[in-house]
Each structure stands twice: as C-alpha cells, then as structure tokens.
Amino acid sequence: MPTPRPRFNGKFAYMPKTYTEYQKMLVSLIHSLGVTNADYRRLHLIFHFEYPKSTPKYKRLDGVPLLNKFDADNLAKGVMDALQKAGILEDDRQIYDLRVEKYRTTEKNKIYVKLWEA
Numbered sequence: 001m002p003t004p005r006p007r008f009n010g011k012f013a014y015m016p017k018t019y020t021e022y023q024k025m026l027v028s029l030i031h032s033l034g035v036t037n038a039d040y041r042r043l044h045l046i047f048h049f050e051y052p053k054s055t056p057k058y059k060r061l062d063g064v065p066l067l068n069k070f071d072a073d074n075l076a077k078g079v080m081d082a083l084q085k086a087g088i089l090e091d092d093r094q095i096y097d098l099r100v101e102k103y104r105t106t107e108k109n110k111i112y113v114k115l116w117e118a
Contacts, residue, residue, distance in 0.1 A: 001075075001078055002070050003019070003075075003078045004016055004019055004074075019078070022078065023085060027086045030082065030086040035086070035088050036088075038115075039094075039117050039118045040088070040089060040117055040118075041097065041117065041118040042097040042098075042116035043099070043114070043116075044114040045079055045099070045100045045111065045113055046103070047066075047070075047101065047103070047111055048104070048109060048110040048111075049066055049069070049070075049109055050104070050107065051105075060104075060106050061104070061106075062104070062105050062106050062107075063103050063105070064103060065102070065103055070102060072102060076098060077092075079111065088115075097116075
C-alpha cells in the first residue's frame with residue numbers, strides 16, 4: 001500500500017485507518033520473521049500486485065512492469081516506516097541506496113525486502 005496523504009480533522013493530522021492497519025500488519029510480520037536489528041544502509045524492494053478482476057485472463061502475464069499505478073517512493077516509504085516502527089531501522093534517513101521495482105502477478109500481492117548492512 002502506498003503511503004497516503006495525512007487527513008486533517010480541524011486540529012490534528014492523522015493517517016487513514018487502512019494505512020495504520022497495513023503498518024501494524026507489516027510490523028507484526030517483521031517481528032514474526034525474526035529480523036534482527038543491524039546497521040542497514042541499502043534496501044531493495046520488489047512489489048508484486050495482482051491483476052484487477054476486470055483484466056481478462058488471456059492478458060494476465062507474470063512479471064509485467066507496473067508503470068501507471070502507485071508511486072515507487074510512496075510504496076517504499078510505507079515499508080521503511082514499518083521497518084522503523086519494528087525497530088529494524090533507526091531512521092529511514094540512514095538508507096543511502098534504495099531500489100524499488102513493481103510488477104504485476106497472477107498470484108497474490110507480495111513484497112520482497114532485502115537489507116544490506118554497511
């Protein structure tokens with residue numbers, strides 16, 4: 001899920017409920033995988049998005065680059081925020097090399113994350 005713009009209720013800014021639930025799910029997944037805290041400086045993210053149900057089956061191919069949906073920087077920001085909330089990253093400013101790829105898939109949505117230490 002890409003990071004949305006904050007919402008305002010007159011006094012306070014807040015993030016939409018769907019995004020906060022997405023963040024909680026990512027943090028719990030990171031903890032369940034047992035990722036250790038280290039001095040990570042490089043991050044490679046690969047996002048796979050399933051086709052919309054309206055796409056005919058004969059047009060669905062795995063690995064087609066996704067060009068017209070979701071800004072890559074907003075997708076990366078959501079994952080980096082979850083890594084920070086999970087305690088894996090101290091701050092997302094410590095990442096000096098970020099690579100983001102996004103593709104269509106005939107399977108379910110997936111995110112591949114690879115971290116490198118300094």
